[in-house]
Amino acid sequence: MSETSEQTGTCEHGISGYCYKCAEEEFNIPREIAFIGSALILFILGIVFNKALHDTSYSLAEYAVLLTAYFLVGWRVVWTALRNLIHGKIFDENFLMTVATVGAIAIHQLPEAVAVMLFYKTGEFVQELSVSRSRRSVRTLLDVRPDYANLKTQSGLEKVSPNAVKVGDTIVVKPGEKIPLDGEIIEGQTMVDTSALTGESVPRSAGVGEPILAGMINKTGSLTIKVTKLFTESSIARILDLVENAAAKKAPTEKFITTFTRFYTPVVVFGALLVAVVPPLFIQGATFSEWIYRALILLVISCPCALVISIPLGYFGGIGGASRKGILIKGSTYLDALTAVKTVVFDKTGTLTKGVFKVNQIVTHNGFSQEEVLRLAAEAEVQSNHPIAQSILEAYGKKVDTSVIKDYQEIPGNGIRAQVNGQTIMVGNDRLLHNQGIQHDEGVCCVEGTVVHVASNSKYAGYIIISDEVKEDAAAAVSSLKRLGVKQVAMLTGDSQEVAAAIAKKVGVDTYQAGLLPEDKVKALEKMKSDIGGRGKIVFVGDGVNDAPVIARADIGVAMGGLGSDAAIETADVVIMTDAPSKLPQAIEVAKRTRTIVWQNILMAFAVKGVFIALGVAGVATIWEAVFADVGVAMLAVLNATRVMR
Template sequence: MSKECCSAEDSRDIKDKATDRNHDDHQHDHNDEDGHSHEHSDQTPFQLFLPAIISFVLLLLGIAFDHFFPQNWFQGWARIFWYAAAYLPVGLPVLKEASENIIKGDVFSEFFLMVIATVGAFSIGEYPEGVAVMLFYSVGEVFQTLAVTRAKSNIKTLLDQRPDEVTVLENNSPKTIKAYQAKIGDIIQLKPGEKLALDGELLSESASFNTAALTGESKPDTKKKGANVLAGMINLQTVAQVKITTAYEDSKLSKILELVQNANSQKAPTELFIRKFARIYTPIIVVLAILICLLPCFFVVDYIFRDWLYRSLIFLVISCPCALVISIPLGYFGGIGAASRHGILFKGSNFLDKIANIQNVVMDKTGTMTEGVFEVQEVNINSDFDQNALLEMVNALESNSNHPVATAIHTYVGEIDSSLEITNVEEIAGHGLKADVEGKELLVGNFKLMDQYKIQYGINPADIIYTVIAIAYDGKFAGYITIADKIKEDSKFTVEKLHKLKVKVTMLSGDKSTVVKYVADQLGIDNAFGDLLPEDKVNKVKEIKARNENVAFVGDGVNDAPVVALSDVGIAMGGLGSDATIETADVVIQDDKPSKIPVAINIGKKTKQIVWQNIILAFVVKGIVLALGAGGLATMWEAVFADVGVALLAILNAVRIQKMKFI
């Protein structure tokens, strides 16, 4: 029975949590994509196993009465009723599933095969074997449920992060309201141990947060005043105040809930093939079983109907595609769950397959391999200009941009002079900003911007290693500001790990080539290109793809969205990343750590490996026992192993992925 990574129940739960937490979203009766109804999703393991335990005890007693402690009363109808009582606890749910599927037009399901095989066994007096087949099938279903629940808990740990209520300050007085009622601009008071319900800006001087549920990292993250803090973070030490910057339904966590909710719709090619295969395979098996039972009547001299019916029933049990239909989706689901435990979100199982085959990881520089936190290194303003006045103008103009460079300038200069008259502000993609300040044209950007407006600057930009912000005012070159970005502490480790996986690393950036080359040399990156516009990045990725290399692109900015969409696997940095990039990406890394990229590739490789192990195991074992069964050399017990035993082994193999280490 196939169970998917997000059932209809979970979809409803997630959707409700993202809108109105007042609604009762704990619904347990649901149908999965194959029309199978599951009504035990929130039961304890003991409750799940109870029908099997009752059936097992009755079966053992029946076998004991048959062979070890014969009883005079245990014969005829009494014996039939005893084994029927052992059959019903595990058989009734399957009978119900089979009948519901038949009503819906899905006749040839695995439930139908189980019912035919076990009822057939009863019809020829093989009561213990009929009970055993259904019992072991039921146990396999329970193990499947437990495996899915365990994998699902990794994702739900990520999802159930927001409290129902928040404490907002109104006229400096705390007031508790529903989280979804909080508005942008409200100030939340967050006590130690409390979870943040909405995205916001930290107003307190500093605060430490536990971000493990969002990022998979147990190390506390200390934020300074003005830093962005996200829904799901837990305040650790002192009372903190947070100004809400994003509506409840638009927070990053809400968007992530949507991503996980929709992950089920994207199936891996292997999973899709097995689904189609099972729908064609099952009716063929039923026809073959009928032929095995009846056809020998015309060719075998001493034909005995009961013996050939028994062989056909064995054939049915062996042929049940449970191991494939269960273990393959479970393998992919386990991969998605394991990834979420590491703060990595796959939007579908197909991307697990794709990322396993990546040959070249192309990365943006700023915010991906570097911190994205710039600091002003040097201010070089021509003596013809008033440095302080010019910096005030630049600061005021840069306030129209959310680029890290603008933040660095604002941090250096300080408060914005609101008395400055700024008009006709225009952002020139890949170049910088232009505006009229105090009635004169101000240009702030790279030297391409200076060239575009024919500003003579008399210096060689290539001689300056750092990122340079050139300034021109009233048609004259006024000077420049140098800004440096810090390389992330795990960037070098990331490149080394990717090289061990035999994956090339390419870095593309709009930053100046000298800076890009410097960072690439520090990290050991294979190829690096700077001074690129968004369309240049797209062309570079097209060039790599033209060499028949599978490409993953990692980025965080709005201008990265086109190239993320173009690549075979688009990876977004979810903390600093723009909403457009996160929405376009196939994989989202929650904590912006590049070291999660090789982890994601490893998870994809291990998931694919486990899925193929299960496919080979199922086909080989079933093929051997099918041949033995058709030849009369296998009993129903071997059939049980070939079906349920292989399914259990496949489930246990699929569950392994959640315990693996990928770093």
């Protein structure tokens, strides 16, 4: 597999840890076919010699041909077994294969020894083909790693490494090029391919003032971009890091198999030793050659290849399959945990809703017109960066003359007061109306939704209803979660009780809590964990900086990666790159399918091997059946594991 540099900790592709590109390069398909084909021809020739020269037990020609075939396909297994023996790692599948085949050679069963290695090599070849197929979705992510950036300098464009570009620098991305760093478009209009980041195949439009992410592909127009993040902090760098390190976090099932084989292999070796030695000593007429042969059969059948290879492949396939859907799972341990989810808790803004506020309705009082109410609100809010203020300014759609605004003052927890053209304008919540003594109908205090009240010279002018749109797939996501066996779907939000109630009703959550600070969300989640005890896992889905603490506290933290904050994405165990709540039930479906396939492989391997071990010890099965049992089970398990990709 890939080797990393001691100085840099990276391979020749610039990747730290396990490199999928190096693994692909090491697995050379034409070379492997040449080895297997040559060994197969020599194997057939050797059998001919074996039959033709049957009376001459130790024919030089037979040994020359069959031993050549043996080392063509088995040298790596033998070398690995010897190397591991030197380092104290004795009991593994390489050791079992080496002992079994050397023993077969010693009792002049050369065709059987070559057959073991030949079929093992063929099975390994099929397994590697399957692994390569599973890597494709992950390799797609690695292929979008930008190779260079066109840095705009005083002397023109300079092609540099993305790592050399600083925040605030200007880069140019030409049509067909990968966007190398996160930034903001300052010139140009284009269509961008976001599939590597989001799993969505439909290109989207991007223009001046819009954010753009590293890893996207510029399809049509030339773009000038102001860099907002270093490459190491960019979206694609974070995604690559997640994918490259996902395999390091093993699921409990993988850890169980690793521990199991550590004890299983020595038991098999000593069991085979007893089978070879004890019966000839105590059973009349039993010969050592006969029982050594049975012991060799036991060793071949007992090789744990099917488990050792197919189980990690199953989890890797699950992670790769999820990434193709725009769902990044940071390790198989979280993939396993998703199968036990019984409670899902959503944040509201930016998770179940779009986080994009829009003026939905303007209600007037005391003779004011809708245009007047909107203008007064816009003049008062022009200096605010709050999303609600921005939505009012967007709805107003005209430039506000800031020179007429005097004595601007924010009243904490209430709203804003400002002098505009000699008028005292007040904009805020119903608390502002009561604290400032502004007369109004009691009914306006109970309006559903986010409400901005407007008053001029202490005279109530009316109110503006601001709505945050519910995501199109939010209700479907909640329904799908319940179909998958999730017992409770809840919502925690810092928004008002009225707004929370309206959203909860629209999307169909079971319970909700409103008006929560970040620490309140953590307390609410802790109580839910306490209530359910050990009965299933609890998931929290959020997107903002304020969600990071509760994402970290959940059994499985899920972050909305498209618009979500860096803190939430870094803290989360699962990242949804499309910001779509419906991706969560998809992730659970992938996890459940992966776990089912993994356990199918475990049970199949144990059942088949158990039957053939009994037949081998009883003397019914030959080493040929042992080879087919071992390699056949391994190949079936691997082929079954690749189903999770579909």
